[in-house]
Amino acid sequence: MEAYCLKCKQQREVKNAEEVMTDKGLRRLKGQCSVCNTNVSKMLGK
Protein backbone atom coordinates (compact mmCIF):
# COMPACT_ATOMS: atom_id res chain seq x y z
CA MET A 1 0.00 0.00 0.00
CA GLU A 2 1.22 3.48 -0.81
CA ALA A 3 0.13 6.90 0.40
CA TYR A 4 1.31 10.43 -0.08
CA CYS A 5 3.76 11.55 2.60
CA LEU A 6 3.57 15.26 3.38
CA LYS A 7 7.10 15.33 4.68
CA CYS A 8 8.75 13.49 1.76
CA LYS A 9 6.31 15.10 -0.71
CA GLN A 10 6.16 11.77 -2.48
CA GLN A 11 4.19 8.56 -2.62
CA ARG A 12 5.69 6.23 -0.06
CA GLU A 13 5.19 2.68 1.03
CA VAL A 14 3.04 2.65 4.19
CA LYS A 15 4.13 0.54 7.10
CA ASN A 16 1.87 -0.62 9.92
CA ALA A 17 -0.98 0.02 7.50
CA GLU A 18 -4.37 -0.18 9.12
CA GLU A 19 -7.80 0.34 7.65
CA VAL A 20 -10.15 2.48 9.71
CA MET A 21 -13.74 3.54 9.15
CA THR A 22 -14.56 7.23 9.38
CA ASP A 23 -17.81 8.48 10.90
CA LYS A 24 -19.08 9.05 7.37
CA GLY A 25 -18.70 5.38 6.57
CA LEU A 26 -15.64 5.85 4.37
CA ARG A 27 -12.58 3.69 4.64
CA ARG A 28 -9.27 5.29 5.39
CA LEU A 29 -5.82 3.79 5.37
CA LYS A 30 -3.62 4.82 8.27
CA GLY A 31 0.03 4.09 8.83
CA GLN A 32 3.54 5.49 8.83
CA CYS A 33 5.84 6.46 6.00
CA SER A 34 8.44 3.72 5.56
CA VAL A 35 11.17 6.34 5.02
CA CYS A 36 10.60 9.10 7.61
CA ASN A 37 8.02 7.53 9.97
CA THR A 38 5.57 10.43 9.58
CA ASN A 39 1.95 9.44 9.99
CA VAL A 40 0.25 9.18 6.63
CA SER A 41 -3.32 8.47 5.69
CA LYS A 42 -5.24 7.98 2.52
CA MET A 43 -8.91 7.84 1.65
CA LEU A 44 -9.92 4.53 0.11
CA GLY A 45 -13.50 5.44 -0.76
CA LYS A 46 -16.54 3.27 -0.05
Ligand SMILES: [Zn+2]
Ligand atom coordinates in the same frame (compact mmCIF):
# COMPACT_ATOMS: atom_id res chain seq x y z
ZN1 LIG B 1 7.96 10.34 4.48
